Amino acid sequence: xxxxxEKKYVQLLRDYLAGQGEDxxxxxxQLGKWLLLQDISPEEMIDLHGRALEYLGDVPEFVRAxxxxxxxxxxxxxxxxxxxxxxxxxxxxxxxxxxxxxxMQKSLVPQELPVYPDVEIGLVSxxxxxxxGDYYNIVTHDDGRLxxxxxxxTGKGISAAMCMSMLKYAMESLGDMLHxxxxxxxxxxxxxxxxxxxxxxxxxxxxxxxxxxxxxRYAVAGHEPGFVYRAKxxxxxxxxxxxxxxxxxxxxxxxxxxxxxxxxxxxxxxxxGVTERKIGRYxxxxxxxxxxxxxxxxxxxxxxxxxxxSKLLLLSQFELPDDYTMMxxxxx
Amino acid sequence: xxxxxxxxxxxxxxADIVAARQVGRNMSRQLGFGTIxxxxxxxTISELxxxxxxxxxxxxxxxxxxxxxxxxxxxxxxxxxxxGIADIxxxxxxxxxxxGALGAGLPGVxxxxxxxxxxxxxxxxxxxxxxxxxx
Numbered sequence: 099x100x101x102x103x104e105k106k107y108v109q110l111l112r113d114y115l116a117g118q119g120e121d122x123x124x125x126x127x128q129l130g131k132w133l134l135l136q137d138i139s140p141e142e143m144i145d146l147h148g149r150a151l152e153y154l155g156d157v158p159e160f161v162r163a164x165x166x167x168x169x170x171x172x173x174x175x176x177x178x179x180x181x182x183x184x185x186x187x188x189x190x191x192x193x194x195x196x197x198x199x200x201x202m203q204k205s206l207v208p209q210e211l212p213v214y215p216d217v218e219i220g221l222v223s224x225x226x227x228x229x230x231g232d233y234y235n236i237v238t239h240d241d242g243r244l245x246x247x248x249x250x251x252t253g254k255g256i257s258a259a260m261c262m263s264m265l266k267y268a269m270e271s272l273g274d275m276l277h278x279x280x281x282x283x284x285x286x287x288x289x290x291x292x293x294x295x296x297x298x299x300x301x302x303x304x305x306x307x308x309x310x311x312x313x314x315r316y317a318v319a320g321h322e323p324g325f326v327y328r329a330k331x332x333x334x335x336x337x338x339x340x341x342x343x344x345x346x347x348x349x350x351x352x353x354x355x356x357x358x359x360x361x362x363x364x365x366x367x368x369x370x371g372v373t374e375r376k377i378g379r380y381x382x383x384x385x386x387x388x389x390x391x392x393x394x395x396x397x398x399x400x401x402x403x404x405x406x407x408s409k410l411l412l413l414s415q416f417e418l419p420d421d422y423t424m425m426x427x428x429x430x
Numbered sequence: 431x432x433x434x435x436x437x438x439x440x441x442x443x444x445a446d447i448v449a450a451r452q453v454g455r456n457m458s459r460q461l462g463f464g465t466i467x468x469x470x471x472x473x474t475i476s477e478l479x480x481x482x483x484x485x486x487x488x489x490x491x492x493x494x495x496x497x498x499x500x501x502x503x504x505x506x507x508x509x510x511x512x513x514g515i516a517d518i519x520x521x522x523x524x525x526x527x528x529x530g531a532l533g534a535g536l537p538g539v540x541x542x543x544x545x546x547x548x549x550x551x552x553x554x555x556x557x558x559x560x561x562x563x564x565x
Contacts, residue, residue, distance in 0.1 A: 145466050169466065173473045177538035181524045184541070188524075 103133070108150045115154065137183070139176040144169050200228045203259045206266050211400075212238045214309050216361075219244075220399030220426035222407045224418060231258040232369045232421040233265055237273070242309045245273070248425055249302040250321065250369045261294055269304075279304045279317035280352040283341065287319065287352075290345040299345040303367055312359045312429055317352040319344045322370055325391065329362025334388045337365075364399070365427040366391060371420035377413045399428040434460060434495040439479075441510075442488040447479040450491040457493055458504055463564055470542045471504060471562060477535035478508035478558055486512020486555065496561065503544070503563040511555040518548055 110129065114122035133143065148165040151157045211219045223234055235247040247269065251258040268289040272282060282304050290300055303323060305316025320343025325334045337357065342350040359365065375382045390409055394402040403426045411418065434457060439450040451472040458471045475491060482489035489510030496505045515521055524537050536558075540546040545561035 141466050141469065145464075166469075169469050170473070173469055177473075177541070180541045181537060184537075185524050 103136070103138070104146060104149065107146055108153045111150050112154060139179055140172040141169050141176045144172050196228045199256060199259055200225075203229060203262065206262055207234060208236050211236060212244065214244070216430050217244070217307070217309050217312075218399035218426075218428040218430055220401070220403035220428070221424070222403045223423040224407070224421070226371065226418045226421050227255070229255050229259045230421045231255075232371065232423040233262045234423050234425060235266065235269070236425075239306075244307040244309055245305070246307065246316075246367065246425060246427075247302065247304050248321070248367045248369060248423060249300055249304075250371075250421070250423075251300050252298050257295070257298065261290075261298065261300065264289070264293055265300065278354050279306060279315055280354040283317045283319050283344070283352040284350065287342075287344045287350045288348060291348045294345050299343045301343045301370075303339070307365075307427060313356060314359065314365060314427070315354055315356045317341060317354050319350070319352060320346075322368070322373065324365065324367040325388065326357050326359075327364040327366070327391070327395065328360075329364075330360060334391065336384075359427070359429040361429055363429050364395070364402075367425040367427075369421065369423040371418070371422035372410065372424050374420060375410060375414050376417075376419075382410070382413070399426040402426055402428070436492055436494040438490050438492040440488070440490055441479045441482045444483070447476060447483060450475045450479050450493070454493050454504070454506065457495060458562075461495055461502055461504060461564060463504070463562075467562065467564075471506075474539050474542055474560060474562075475506060477539050478506065478560075481535070481556075482508060482510045482512070486510035489555075501563050503561050505559065505561045508558040509555070510557075514552040514554055514556055515548075515550040516552055518550060522548075 107129070110122055110125055113119075114126070138146075144165060148162070151161070207223070211221060219236065221234070221236075223230070223232055225232070231251045231253065233247065233249040233251060235245075237245045239245065247265075249265065251261050251265075265286070268286055269282070272285050283302065286302070286304075294300075299320070301321035302319045303316060303321045304319075305314050307314045316337075316339065318339030319341045321339075323337035323339040326337050327334050337355070339353075339355050341352045344350075357365070373382060373384065373387060390406060391402075394405045394409075397405065403424050406424065407422065410422075437453050437457070439446060439453060441447065441450065454475040455468050455472045458468045463471065475493070479491050482491070489508065489512065492507040492509070494505040494507070496503050521536050522540060536548070539558075539560060542562070543560040544563050545559075547559045548556070550556040
């Protein structure tokens with residue numbers, strides 16, 4: 099500790115003892131902040147106070163001796179202080195590693211959405227924390243097929259991110275060899291089952307949309323299927339679909355489902371971060387979600403997805419406890 | 431420092447911990463360490479000696495005045511033939527120090543000292559050597 103601090107402290111103490119004003123107390127508080135910035139430990143502060151007293155008058159021996167006890171106790175506080183400082187720098191390092199992981203994860207999903215003359219795609223995917231447990235993908239094929247994946251990986255953070263890259267590359271390598279979505283999930287299940295921790299699993303909806311025939315063929319693995327809006331009837335229907343989540347059982351089989359979209363029909367795919375949401379004291383009801391979807395029907399797929407996200411975020415008081423992904427396909 | 435010699439204190443009771451602290455404090459005062467550093471030295475000795483007492487049952491603390499390239503310092507060596515530490519990196523992590531397990535308090539010791547060395551083998555024992563230089 100420098101002489102300067104000591105002098106400053108003695109002066110402050112002297113001023114305070116002369117008048118006992120709130121001014122000096124305020125200065126002392128500010129000094130505390132500054133001393134912390136200078137990394138002055140609690141025990142050094144005790145020592146400083148002891149030395150300062152010697153400048154101000156005759157210090158009784160018992161007061162002087164009592165500082166030894168105080169110092170000894172404060173060393174433990176000092177250790178804790180030093181430990182927090184070191185943890186803080188480790189935390190910073192950890193945060194920057196997380197930022198790298200987060201950026202890497204973003205590179206696993208498509209950077210832009212494909213454009214078709216009579217099909218609109220809207221997408222909102224937001225991570226609750228830095229790393230998302232939701233995975234989605236949109237892959238276009240030369241034959242006019244548009245393959246969509248929407249998926250939720252149990253657990254969040256690094257384990258989800260690592261699982262996600264496995265999903266992406268497994269799907270890419272399987273992609274060209276397979277026939278239907280049911281086959282895709284069956285193979286993917288075997289990859290996932292063999293390679294992830296038994297405590298984890300993945301829910302997924304995978305499907306291919308034929309942009310010529312406007313037919314969506316899909317299969318479901320433990321994933322909540324979305325909605326289909328029928329413009330002619332002005333009604334929403336739950337998409338059908340059942341199947342075991344990926345990674346649970348090595349020989350799961352999946353069924354293929356099909357929906358056909360007419361002009362004005364809308365397909366809404368989502369993860370449970372959209373539906374499992376607390377609004378005040380109760381959970382969002384599926385019917386309510388449908389009514390919010392209904393309110394946005396006149397807009398483009400992207401505006402619809404954006405508005406719905408804002409609406410739900412507002413309803414849950416800007417809390418996003420789970421990763422949120424919604425994909426909207428609208429035939430125009 | 432001609433009159434200062436290394437001292438070894440056998441540790442197998444709380445009284446021994448206190449005795450070791452006293453030797454360390456006196457020696458650091460004689461070497462010209464400030465009051466805070468004297469107390470930190472005593473705390474360091476406490477932590478090392480308590481680890482011996484609580485987990486190995488017995489061992490020794492050796493306090494040695496040292497001189498290297500004109501610098502004056504104090505070296506403390508804690509030696510025991512106890513259970514040993516399985517994962518040294520773990521005990522040096524912050525947060526572990528509150529667990530009360532073997533090796534607790536070592537992160538604090540490491541930060542108070544200038545040099546820190548630890549060797550440990552399971553079933554064979556642990557040796558910790560720390561040095562503080564007089565600034």
